[in-house]
Amino acid sequence: MAKMWAESVCVSKATSSAALGSTWETSSSRMTHPRSDIQLFSYAPIRASHSVDDNNKAYKQLGLSSLKKKIEDAVIRAEMFTPTALEVEEARWSKQEEMIRDSNLWDDPARSDRILVKLADVAKVVDSLKDLTFKAEEAKLITELADMNDINCGLFRQAYNASLDVSKFLDHYRMSKLLKEPYDLEGACVIINAGSGGIYPKIWAEQLLSMYAKWAKKQGYKGRVVEKCSSKNGGIKSAMIEFESECAYGYLSGERGVHSLIGSQNGCILREASAVCVDIVPLFLKTTYDLQIDDVDLVVSSSSIDQSGTEPAICIQHIPTGIKVQSSAERSRFANKIKALNRLKAKLLVIAREQGVSSVTSIKRDAIVKLWQKETRRYVSHPFKLVQDVKTGIELSDLDSVLDGNIEPFIEAHINMR
Template sequence: MAAPTSPAAASARASAFRSRTGRLALSAAHPADGRGDNATTYKELGLFSWKRRIEDAVIRVEVTASSALEWEEAQRIKHEEVLQSRNLWDNPAKSHETLSALSDAIRAVDHLKDLLYKAEESKLISQLAGMDVINGELFKQAYEVSLDASEFLDRYQMCKLLKGPYDKEGACIIVTAESESVASELWAEKLFGMYASWARRQGCKGGLVEKIVSTSGHIQFAAMEIESEYMFGTLYGEKGVHRMIYSSVDNSGTDKAVSARVDIIPLFLDSPVNLHLEDDDLEISPSPSGCENRSQRNGATVRIQHMPSGVDAQSSGERSYFANKLKAMSRLKAKLLIVARELRVADAKKVEKQAVEEKCNRETRIYTFGPQESVHDLNTGIQLSDLNSVLEGDIEPFIRGRYFQDRDE
């Protein structure tokens, strides 16, 4: 933990920080704990609450980030020594793995150093609360930095728990209405919006977004590619059937339910999926000959099914038939790899259709609308009452719950 800073040094460094921000200080004269004649004003500004949260975040950064930095530095040195002692061309695959690990360690070291520096600045600003000057804008900035620091540490710690073979990859989120009813399509649209909101909150690097709508104008199928690392491992627990329960509009007292299926498949960022499939095992629709002219071929939705397993994939977001065919094939192979891993089948091409159907029909979450709104995650057992917040993208409690559940197991 950093050594205590003298008031004079704190004041000098904070003054330099204020000059960089170009903000004017707000004069005040009240103690840091909120006692005294100006305690009411202090609390009205929210500075006392902010100060406590800043201090909590700083303590966490000093304890957690410091030890993490030491570990990442050790990993960086180890990977550099391995590369120096090895001819990269002797084993290109192993060398690529080591280079990737070295890059991760260097990036983590840079982020953690920056985090510690920002935490120190926030700490200095917080110390000004006990002096003769309090800058509301500076406090707000320090508070926002503390929130960012906590979120970064949450992500860092969770990523360290992701040990699966594909967890580091990006992710493709696919939402499909379970029936052709308008209610099911509207529910699929709502779910897709939930994941889009979550991705925006995370600042994820977005890729292709595609939607297939029904004749009623609502979503039957929607896919979104997120190219950021560790997205597959982060979102893997979201796959499955998501059921919505709502009250009947005819006031009969009965509840109705509609469902949508969510698939999470890895988006391989560095290399294509290494899986060979026999042409005789595939059904492609429409076939190239089925597109009568060029205008129909451009942008046509392509669906490919692996007939032995029943697993299928489709693509509609590319500009040409053949580009959509390649995308659909890549998604199909990724799906088969994940299904084989889940079913513990050594050869993805030997996955059985019945086992796949049982796996795909497994419920993940139940969303209940009505007087007693709730969201019940069946994987973790977590139940939340703030349904609107979840549908606006606040699914972090479920994601974290799965992390720690897997760790405990």
């Protein structure tokens, strides 16, 4: 029986804008230069201790100058970038306000809604950038006070945490400005299907589900697992997790394809990889796409997940393309049909975009990419640990960190490669 669980977290994401233009690219290139004073950083965790003296010793062991350098670098990034970004976003804000003043909101309610939504989004970004400025100033001031107070551990921890917030926001903001594809700003539905080969692919599928859930939590994304079909012997056969947050599709679209685990299970080296197929479908949050599909082109079937029939699963096949989708998370057959139909429309729009055709009727069935034939990433657990992204060439040796949801290097590499 399909089991479902839900987990929700919220975040305000910066919307994409081409207005930043060359100013951002110039500052970004300076930031990513290998000079240690303005590069992106990965921070080591600080272990808790039982006394101020022990904490101070721990900071000294980490290297006070190194810790201060990391805080100062985050402050420098903020001071270099924030004023320009704030100027651009405030200009966008003023433009949206002018559009509201110059138009009659009652004449075109749909257009008015779009303008008001954009205005609210820009306002959030402006507020976040102002808050970023305060955090950078806070980190700088606290560091100076810590020097005066003979290396106070508590003050340095406060400055360090503020600098982490600064770096995290700058990374998210920079990435959001690279999302320029049509559906990049939409939410995302991640569909996970275990391959054949016994229990191991199903266990691997469950690990990938956990990886994406942890990634979402780290990003502050609002996400929930809407469908989950467990295996009797452990693991899962399939699952769907929805991220109802802006830019989720833009970030995760590069995850589509086969994820293979190569290594050992219970001490036995596997000769063949455990394969899991991941599909990413846009989850439209604010934009409505008027895509009409003839009923004669659809085959709709229903079946119960279990004998009690409490979960009426709906499967829809699009005859011209052969695309199949399903939904079983809703409480009624009608709701599942609507959900499945929306997923079908989203998949068809993505395929039409990939093939460069203007309408769904122009999609060539033979040219549709088969995800099970598209290798995306390899995870090696034995005899050594390595995660290799096939499309971008990025390799990371910390397998445990990746499975803990730290997939940002792969996401960033994919976006930069497009």
